[in-house]
Amino acid sequence: MSGDPLESAQPMASTPCYGTTAIAFHWVVFVFVLIVGILGLLHDDWPKATQSFWINIHAVLGILLWGTVLARLAWRLGHLPPPLPGNVGSMAKRLSSPVHLTLYALLLATPLIGVVTFVYHGRIFDFGIFQLDPGIQKNRAVFKPTENIHEYLAYALFTLAGLHAAAALWHALYLRDGVLRRMWPLKSGRSVHCGKGCGDSP
Numbered sequence: 001m002s003g004d005p006l007e008s009a010q011p012m013a014s015t016p017c018y019g020t021t022a023i024a025f026h027w028v029v030f031v032f033v034l035i036v037g038i039l040g041l042l043h044d045d046w047p048k049a050t051q052s053f054w055i056n057i058h059a060v061l062g063i064l065l066w067g068t069v070l071a072r073l074a075w076r077l078g079h080l081p082p083p084l085p086g087n088v089g090s091m092a093k094r095l096s097s098p099v100h101l102t103l104y105a106l107l108l109a110t111p112l113i114g115v116v117t118f119v120y121h122g123r124i125f126d127f128g129i130f131q132l133d134p135g136i137q138k139n140r141a142v143f144k145p146t147e148n149i150h151e152y153l154a155y156a157l158f159t160l161a162g163l164h165a166a167a168a169l170w171h172a173l174y175l176r177d178g179v180l181r182r183m184w185p186l187k188s189g190r191s192v193h194c195g196k197g198c199g200d201s202p
Contacts, residue, residue, distance in 0.1 A: 017082060017182045025072040026183050029107065032065040036111075037158055056126050059118045063125075066111035073104065082182060099164060106157040113150040117143050 018026070039058040046054045122138030124131055172180035 019079070021075065022079065022081070023183055023185050025068070025075065027185060029065065029068055029072065032061060032068060033107070033157070033161060036061045036065055037154065040154055052123070055118070056123070059114065059123070060125060060127060062111040062114050066108065066115075069104065069107045099160065103157070103160055103164065106153060106160065110150060110153040110157050113146050113153060117146040117150050120146065 036058060039054060039061070043055070043058070118125075119134045119136050120139045120143040122136065124133045168180045168183075
């Protein structure tokens, strides 16, 4: 056993993994965060002629992200996650739950504040096949502070998600302890074990 709480012992021959539904939720949320984040970062670079269009796409995808996270949390209530491999360091085990809870909080709060900002800009949601007009007039006293809060939350989310991804790569490429394999969609049958108690089991 390693003396370093960040280190892991030798890789386990069998790693309890998440189920198909949990893995699908994880990677769909990842793709949404990536696309919505890029659109947000490009906000000031859009030409005036297309700026409203891209802001609407950013907002609509943000709503879809929020709904997906809610669905993931609702599904998670009835499905226990698989245990961490026994060879994972003590610090990694202690940080796992707080980091995931913070990520969930940011994933829920950031789009909500973004919707408030969007609405109080006097904008209309255009979903392509229908439009949703909240009927709220533009109000700088509301959208200006919420715009700043939305931006701060987004940067906090990107930072924590980036650290989360870096930690996953550290486990996969350096420690080789099977942590990333638990959520990886392409699995080797010899290195991963899924059974009762994994992510798709109630």
